[in-house]
Amino acid sequence: MSRTFSDSLQEVLAGRALETDRARRALGFVIDGGATAAQAGAFVAGLALRGVTCDEIVGFAQAVRERSLKAKPSRAPLLETCGTGSAVAFNISTTVAFIAAGAGVAVAKQVSRAVLGRCGSADVLDALGVRVDLPPESAARCVDEAGIGFFLSSRFHPALQSVASLRQDLGARTFFDLVEPLANPAGARLQLLGVYSTALVPVLARALKALGSDSAVVVSSRDGLDEFSLAAPSVVARLRGERIEEYEVDAAALGLLRRQATETAGGDAAANAKILLAILKGERSAAFEVALLNAAAALIVAGKAADFKEGLAMATESVDSCRALGALEGVKKASLA
CATH class of the missing domain: 1.10.10 (Arc Repressor Mutant, subunit A)
Incomplete structure (x- = not known):
């Protein structure tokens, strides 16, 4: 040693x-x-x-980035919506990726198989017919052709396979859950990052700043959801250039109904694919509303919306115009080409 x-x-x-x-x-x-x-x-x-401290997270992310496979889409800037993963809700960040792409944002999202939950982002994409186990050049081509591409963590971070069994055996969250979202293979510099603890929100915002992100929103809700929630206020750290601002967002204050966490719960891959498709087809529900709320934050990060009111309107238009659904169909076609 x-x-x-x-x-x-x-x-x-x-x-x-x-x-x-x-x-x-x-x-x-x-x-x-x-x-x-x-x-x-x-x-x-x-x-x-x-x-873990902010300095440790930064150092760990650097180690993972140094050993990752790289993809080089020609489109820029790129948005990452990958978070630390929820064992309760449906695949919100994946749904957000399609809505953001439908609004004209180039998305490069990392995906992974379920570890603690029943359905990881890669699992729901499989159920939707999107191929995610693509080499770098093919994943980059999806971004360029469809405006959205997916990067399977196990493929792009092969060095982490040496600790895969350790992470599974521990059966609990570790710093790896925080570090993987910070190592985007396409070098995305815009990020909506959901984390599982409100205490980690400012820590991850400082880490993103140190790692060179241009714009980011880090969020964790007081009900334990690692996304913006309809059931409780959300703790936020907003990174813009060199500045980090901390505040809370209450969905009710934005005109959205207060919902129970059970109304946005997910299931297995087939169930979550059904929820995601219903949202992209414009079916109104609690799942639709929480997806719009998080998509509004993504559009703020990407500089498309000035605030949540504008972001919600743009996210709704992305869905109702069928452009979000078109993003799904486009990346499905590109991934299978």
Whole structure:
């Protein structure tokens, strides 16, 4: 074992934080297979118990980015809507990606298989007939041709496969859930990022700033949803250039009905595909409203909308004009070509 990693592991186990470069090198050692299973497990578990710092998240994201496959769409700027994943709601961020694309935003979204929940973003796309296991050039072509493309995490981050079984065995959230969304293979610099804890909202906003994002919204709702919620206020950190602003958004204040979390619950891939299609076809429901709310935030991030009122109107138009549904059909065709 590397002396450098051994020192870093001892620091983590002692509850002390790592500086950015030290975190980068430590995770690089782990995902390159340099650590034993016991050492990797101790490193991940120690960080889970103590909680990760902004500097550590930045360093870990750098390590993952350095080892990722890269895709190079010609379209720019690119929006990423990948979040930390919900075990409760339907695939909101994937639905948002189609609505944003229908509104003219170029979307490059990372997707993954379900780990903690019943249906990951890749699973629902499979059910919709979209091929996601594409090589870099094909995924980039989808973005260029359809205005939206998907990047399967396991394909574009092969180094993380060395810790896949560890993450599964732990059966709990780890810093990897925070880091993967920060390593977009197409280099997206616009991001709507949902996280599972309100305490992490400002931390992730600072991490995105340090990693070079131009515009971002980080959100976590007080009901535990890692998206904007209709059931409770949402805690937000808005990154614009060098500035980060923190505030809360209450859907009711925007004219949306207060809903129960059960009204936006998801199921397996087939059930979630049905919900997503119904939204893109304009069927009004709680799921439709929560998708519009989150899409409005995505359009703010992309500079298409000045505020939520305008964003909601643009998101509604994207759906009602069938352009959001057209984005789905377009990427399905491009992915199978």
